Amino acid sequence: MKSYDIVIIGGGPAGLAAAVSAKKSGIESILILERDRELGGILNQCIHNGFGLHTFREELTGPEYAERFISRIKELEIEYRLNTMVMNISPGKLVTAVNREEGMFELQAEAVILAMGCRERPRGALNIPGYRPAGIYSAGTAQRLVNMEGVLPGREVVILGSGDIGLIMARRMTLEGAEVKAVAELMPYSGGLKRNIVQCLDDYDIPLKLSHTVVDIRGKERVEGVTLAEVDGQGKPIPGTEEYYTCDTLLLSVGLVPENELSRGMGVELNPVTSGPKVNESLETSLEGVFACGNVLHVHDLVDFVSEEAAAAGRHAAAYVKNTDGGKAKGTAVKLRTGAGVRYTVPESIHTAGMEDVLPLRFRVDRVYKNCYVSVYFDEERVLHRKRRIAAPGEMEEVRLEREALLRCPDLKQITVKIEEE
Amino acid sequence: MYDIVIIGSGVSGAAAARELSRYQADICVLEKEEDVCCGTSKANSAIVHAGYDAAAGSLKAKLNVRGNAKMESLARELDFPFRRTGSLVLCFEESDLPELEALCDRGRANGVKGLRILTREETLDMEPNAAEDVCASLYAPSAGIVCPFGLNIALAENACANGVEFKFQTEVKDIKKMEEGFELYTNHGIFEARYVVNAAGIYGDVIHNMVSGKKIHLTARRGDYCLLDKEAGNHVTRTIFPLPDKMGKGVLVTPTIHGNLLMGPTAIETEEKEGTNTTREGLDQVLKKAGRSVRNLPVRQVITSFAGLRAHAPGDDFIIEEAEDAPGFIDCIGIESPGIASCPAIGEMTADILRKKMGLKEKTDFISTRKGILNPNTLSIDERNALIREKPAYGNLICRCEMISEGEILDAIHRPLGAKSLDGIKRRTRAGMGRCQGGFCAPRVMEILARELGTDIRDITKSGGASRMLAGISQIPHRNIEPLGKE
Known part of the structure; x- marks a missing residue:
């Protein structure tokens, strides 16, 4: 059986960045396992621009952004396998995978980096009533069909959900000659980035119907139309507000779920809010030597932050392999607590010994806030009080913790992040 | 001219075809959809009921118990997934106990083996997630779960291997009684048959009424279901029913043979024979009623919902007999629950009627086994x-x-x-x-x-006909676009 210092599960943006950084941190024996036909993950179908503003200070398309990392992988001679599905990882980091050439095989990893990404929530998850005809696609599946397979899923489209992929696909389908009749969003605010609403809906006069949902799907064989209705504060459709739209296609952009079947199988503890692993400052899960980054950890809005997070995971995994991660000296961890308005934080605990100089602490708020403050408390003491003109669940928030600051408080038990209003 | 034409390739038609393929006869199955198992057989609870529900002496009771007994050997012969998991009917009110006991007695009269009334403690011991206020339950160890597609496809494939022809997307529009046999008018021409088996499911009445003056009306009862992720699959380990009512066995909660959790069905009468759409009210009812029997249902784990129609006959029983005024025309209709459980016996009974009438001789080269798709x-x-x-x-x-x-x-x-x-x-x-x-x-x-x-x-379609997956070829596949890189 072959063994590797680090086995990375997934060759999308997270896996690639983790591999590059682990290699640069001095690890030679690295393997990336990718289930698709090429490296790059979901970026390959994201042919729109807007990637890389933070990382490369220029605006790239998804495949271009991926290419920057793929060429680094090749330069650094990092090993990878394509069309390879990981079927199981044991708690002892024995990885079982399968592909056409090698059949089923096992690999022993010293450290594992989980970078499997996420999947889209299907129609069933919303329990939308109606028929089950052809023409109902999740937005990402439609994106793959249009941008990679070169086929058009439909010509008259209604989109449910204003997540970023839904917004991007509203524009993409329009550019392909389809008519996008409306984007309905259950919540009173969009789940996507503001810039995508402007560039993908407003610029094409596509109406965004907030507080609306699909209450019926018509068409026995192919979608013939959908009925939208306004919803009340509890998300329940309001009778009498129904509006029928003829269409042949319903695209769903109703949320992304980290794909943690492998993590769960190996016994990694998951956070019920993110559906991703619970991690510490080193992005290490509840299993020693098992790290997680990217959308498998928590769903990101911007790939730049995925790359940044994954690079950190790569460095920490390298330190674990080289035994320079502070090891047992880590001691008790400081707990991260989610205060008012904060749904989750990544990480959830911090060992100062394992911290790098600056630790990005990422979180999402639970609703739209205007003129609020992001506050951080070290135990009872407020150490940060930053004004935010607007904070929304669709945009990930970040504060940066300095290791120095934590070292100054050796008795610190708990750090609380909360939203405070005026 | 065919000796026998079977209309419909759901479990009943496929089981009849498989049983008839033991004999020397030219047999053809006409199916209006593009595949077998496209109607009631694809959207149901997939339960091999024990057989205590139906009235003693009814065909439903007899065929259910016999079908249940045959399911194990059939699953082995035809290689489809089936497991005897047992079922529980829960009783929540002391005042309903006589009803539970009556159900038990009826089951025994029907020949169901191993029935037992359990106390509250025994029930919760077996199913810790059963509702806490359960006061007793009826345990039926012989109930089971099956893959309905696997069962239906296995029967059809085996019939096919034994020489039965299948014509898909062939809809019977009219039937004429001829001097000898019948002419079946379809969208693909006229088929002639000496004998006809009507296994047209929800359209069984329409087909019957084409040849018989004794009109039948089947009522379509829609059942909405919710299917949960495999993560929830162990929430219960047996099929959990409430006490039955006049509309049927009520909303059940059951593990599926593939490890998911299934809840449903509702029972909503409709005149719309294609009305397999779920409704908000229906789905809400499923969640509410399932939640009455089973605690802490992880309803956030729903991965899909669907609805099926079951054909309810006026006498509340299966109709498997030669139409009185149309000799040679055999009805096999009104096959609602427990149709899946009964289908091995339904096939046998239908074949038996024809064997006697036609004097059918057994083949020497009947292939009794079939290999499923290798897993x-x-x-x-x-x-x-x-x-x-x-x-x-x-x-x-x-x-x-x-x-x-x-x-x-x-x-x-x-x-x-x-x-x-x-x-x-x-x-x-x-x-x-x-x-x-x-x-x-x-x-x-x-x-x-x-x-x-x-x-x-x-x-390429989702399910044949007009269910095309795509609208066209997109204008600019990205593979042909020059990269815009700035390096």
Whole structure:
């Protein structure tokens, strides 16, 4: 059986960045396992621009952004396998995978980096009533069909959900000659980035119907139309507000779920809010030597932050392999607590010994806030009080913790992040 | 002229075809859909009921108990998944105890083995997630769960292997009684048959009324269901029913043979024979009623919902007999629950009627067994690797959620009565039936179907007919775009 210092599960943006950084941190024996036909993950179908503003200070398309990392992988001679599905990882980091050439095989990893990404929530998850005809696609599946397979899923489209992929696909389908009749969003605010609403809906006069949902799907064989209705504060459709739209296609952009079947199988503890692993400052899960980054950890809005997070995971995994991660000296961890308005934080605990100089602490708020403050408390003491003109669940928030600051408080038990209003 | 034409290839038609294929006869099955198992047989609870529900002496009671007893050997012969898991009928009010006991007595009279009334403690011991206020339950160890697609497809494939012809997308529009036999008018011409079996499911009345003056009306009862992720599959380990009412057995909660959790059905009468749409009210009712019997249902884990129609006959019983005023025309209709459980016996009974009438002789070369699609998960690593070396497609995993390989998909397409659509693949292999509901694998399966069937990808359908997956070829496939890189 072959063994590797680090086995990375997934060759999308997270896996690639983790591999590059682990290699640069001095690890030679690295393997990336990718289930698709090429490296790059979901970026390959994201042919729109807007990637890389933070990382490369220029605006790239998804495949271009991926290419920057793929060429680094090749330069650094990092090993990878394509069309390879990981079927199981044991708690002892024995990885079982399968592909056409090698059949089923096992690999022993010293450290594992989980970078499997996420999947889209299907129609069933919303329990939308109606028929089950052809023409109902999740937005990402439609994106793959249009941008990679070169086929058009439909010509008259209604989109449910204003997540970023839904917004991007509203524009993409329009550019392909389809008519996008409306984007309905259950919540009173969009789940996507503001810039995508402007560039993908407003610029094409596509109406965004907030507080609306699909209450019926018509068409026995192919979608013939959908009925939208306004919803009340509890998300329940309001009778009498129904509006029928003829269409042949319903695209769903109703949320992304980290794909943690492998993590769960190996016994990694998951956070019920993110559906991703619970991690510490080193992005290490509840299993020693098992790290997680990217959308498998928590769903990101911007790939730049995925790359940044994954690079950190790569460095920490390298330190674990080289035994320079502070090891047992880590001691008790400081707990991260989610205060008012904060749904989750990544990480959830911090060992100062394992911290790098600056630790990005990422979180999402639970609703739209205007003129609020992001506050951080070290135990009872407020150490940060930053004004935010607007904070929304669709945009990930970040504060940066300095290791120095934590070292100054050796008795610190708990750090609380909360939203405070005026 | 065929000796026998069977209308419909749901479980009843397929079981009749399989049983009749034991005999020397030219048999043809006419199916209006593009595949077998497209009506009631595909959307039901998939329960092999024990047989205590139906009135003593009814066909439902007799065929259920007999079908249940035959299911094990049939599953072995035809290689489809079936497991005897047992069922519990829960009673919540002391005042309802006599009803529970009556159910038990009826079951014993019907010949159901092993029935037992359990106390509250025994019930909760067996099913810790049963509602806490349960006061007693009826335990039926002989109840089981089956893959309804697997069962239906296995019966049809075996019939096909024994010489039965299947004509798909062939809808019977009219039937004329001739001097000898019948003429069946379809969208694909006229078929002649000496004998006709009407196994047209929800359309059984329409077909019957084409030849018989004694009109029948079948009432369609719609049942909405919710299917939960495999993560919730162990929430209960047996099928859990409430006490039955006049509309049927009520909303059950059950593990499925593939490890999901299923809840349903509602019972909503409709005149719309194609009305397999779920409704908000229906789905809400499923969740509410299921929650009455079982605690802490993880309803956030719903991965899909669906509805099926069951054909309810006025006498509340199956109708399996020669139409009085149309000799040679055998009805096999009103097959609602417990149709899945009864189908081995329904097939047998239908075949028996024709054997006697026609004096059918057994074949000497009847093939009694059929091999299902190989599931590589049942192999050892060495066996699996040998398979992948021989057929590398088994090393190419297409459906991530259910871990289905290209090899299984190819098998589903190329076997007799093979899959022609995404739903055909899904029902045969489970590709697309998992938690992402085809989000990842649908494009890959479409590509494989187009390649293997030699058709344009634009002609690939979800389930035949007008259910095309695509509207066209997009204008600018990105592979042809020059990179815009600035380096």
